[in-house]
Amino acid sequence: MRPEDVLCPTPAGLCSEAGGFHIDPTRPVAKALITHGHSDHARPGHGAVLATQETLDIMRLRYGDNFAKTTQAIEYGETIKLGKVTAKFVPAGHCLGSAQIAVERDGMRVVASGDYKDVRDPTCAPFELVKCDVFITEATFGLPVFHHPDPAEEIGKLLKSIKLFPERAHLVGAYSLGKAQRVIAMLREAGYDQRIYLHGAMEKITRYYETRGVRLGPLALVRDTKKADLAGTITLCPPSATQDVWTRRFPDPLAAFASGWMRVRARARQGGIELPLVVSDHADWSGLTATIKATGAGEIWVTHGQEDALVHWSQQQGLKARPLDIVGYGDEDEHETISEPDAPVPSPASGGGFGRGNDALSPPPGELRSPTSPAGGRGKKR
Numbered sequence: 431m432r433p434e435d436v437l438c439p440t441p442a443g444l445c446s447e448a449g450g451f452h453i454d455p456t457r458p459v460a461k462a463l464i465t466h467g468h469s470d471h472a473r474p475g476h477g478a479v480l481a482t483q484e485t486l487d488i489m490r491l492r493y494g495d496n497f498a499k500t501t502q503a504i505e506y507g508e509t510i511k512l513g514k515v516t517a518k519f520v521p522a523g524h525c526l527g528s529a530q531i532a533v534e535r536d537g538m539r540v541v542a543s544g545d546y547k548d549v550r551d552p553t554c555a556p557f558e559l560v561k562c563d564v565f566i567t568e569a570t571f572g573l574p575v576f577h578h579p580d581p582a583e584e585i586g587k588l589l590k591s592i593k594l595f596p597e598r599a600h601l602v603g604a605y606s607l608g609k610a611q612r613v614i615a616m617l618r619e620a621g622y623d624q625r626i627y628l629h630g631a632m633e634k635i636t637r638y639y640e641t642r643g644v645r646l647g648p649l650a651l652v653r654d655t656k657k658a659d660l661a662g663t664i665t666l667c668p669p670s671a672t673q674d675v676w677t678r679r680f681p682d683p684l685a686a687f688a689s690g691w692m693r694v695r696a697r698a699r700q701g702g703i704e705l706p707l708v709v710s711d712h713a714d715w716s717g718l719t720a721t722i723k724a725t726g727a728g729e730i731w732v733t734h735g736q737e738d739a740l741v742h743w744s745q746q747q748g749l750k751a752r753p754l755d756i757v758g759y760g761d762e763d764e765h766e767t768i769s770e771p772d773a774p775v776p777s778p779a780s781g782g783g784f785g786r787g788n789d790a791l792s793p794p795p796g797e798l799r800s801p802t803s804p805a806g807g808r809g810k811k812r
């Protein structure tokens with residue numbers, strides 16, 4: 431039995447011919463197993479979709495009720511039979527509901543890990559190691575220079591900045607599915623109990639996290655809050671929002687960005703980020719290489735990111751390794767576009783919205799800031 435008889439890379443994504451399905455297909459297919467809700471992995475338009483309940487719910491929130499013809503929720507640890515293979519969903523530690531998918535046929539086990547991290551995250555189940563013959567890994571941060579620091583220390587930097595600049599509104603750019611909720615949960619773990627504000631694009635997903643038992647403390651929407659009341663507060667917003675006219679709603683805004691890419695100083699500077707926070711939902715180099723070793727796999731397939739270095743490293747370890755040329759996966763921090771403007775949306779009849787602050791805010795008069803202004807050029811320099 432060859433691994434390709436279990437799971438085979440195709441231009442549309444990983445395909446199990448023997449099981450009659452694809453994993454995270456980049457094109458519409460009859461049956462899709464989806465690892466997690468980020469839009470490069472979870473796309474609308476498939477026939478049947480099998481995923482964790484959370485991933486299905488997130489797809490429904492993003493794409494509407496008709497995102498697939500049929501859906502089937504799979505529990506972590508549950509093994510399902512599909513054609514000649516079995517598939518098991520195992521936590522990937524990447525975001526709420528994220529799963530690795532272990533596909534097995536006649537004793538040959540191939541694990542498609544999707545995106546993953548081996549670092550604690552209070553908003554999702556921790557990564558679980560699965561021993562396997564072939565491990566399919568991402569390589570978003572697959573270079574030895576990538577070492578993610580302790581995320582708690584990065585959150586500490588944000589709290590320190592709030593203390594130092596109590597009159598400035600701290601805007602934290604964060605991907606709206608996963609990263610934003612993780613930052614909020616880590617702020618709570620660090621003892622920050624003040625109200626945290628949200629851009630409207632994050633409302634639905636964040637409220638969903640709360641319904642799944644993730645405790646995020648007092649939250650409010652920026653659009654329900656007066657400008658003056660936002661001094662000295664923390665707001666989570668999509669990364670691009672820290673650089674647009676939306677920031678005029680805030681007194682003396684300070685732009686932060688929570689991303690693994692903030693390890694690269696030039697990126698922070700380019701983006702006009704005053705406070706880079708290195709918080710990643712992807713494994714760093716030591717996480718990737720330690721995970722590969724621990725799986726015991728003799729063969730490594732690398733799907734996206736910095737494939738070459740990880741393939742080379744694996745071969746040096748005596749493993750078979752190759753890059754998979756599947757086009758269409760990326761890094762969510764880099765590619766998020768705001769799908770919803772920060773405008774009022776009707777509350778559900780049942781209520782359950784966030785605490786409403788003050789009157790609705792109309793955009794204050796003021797000069798438009800250039801999105802290309804250099805770091806430190808925004809707001810007052812101190």
Ligand SMILES: [Zn+2]
Binds near residue numbers: 466468524545762
């Ligand atoms: Zn992802």
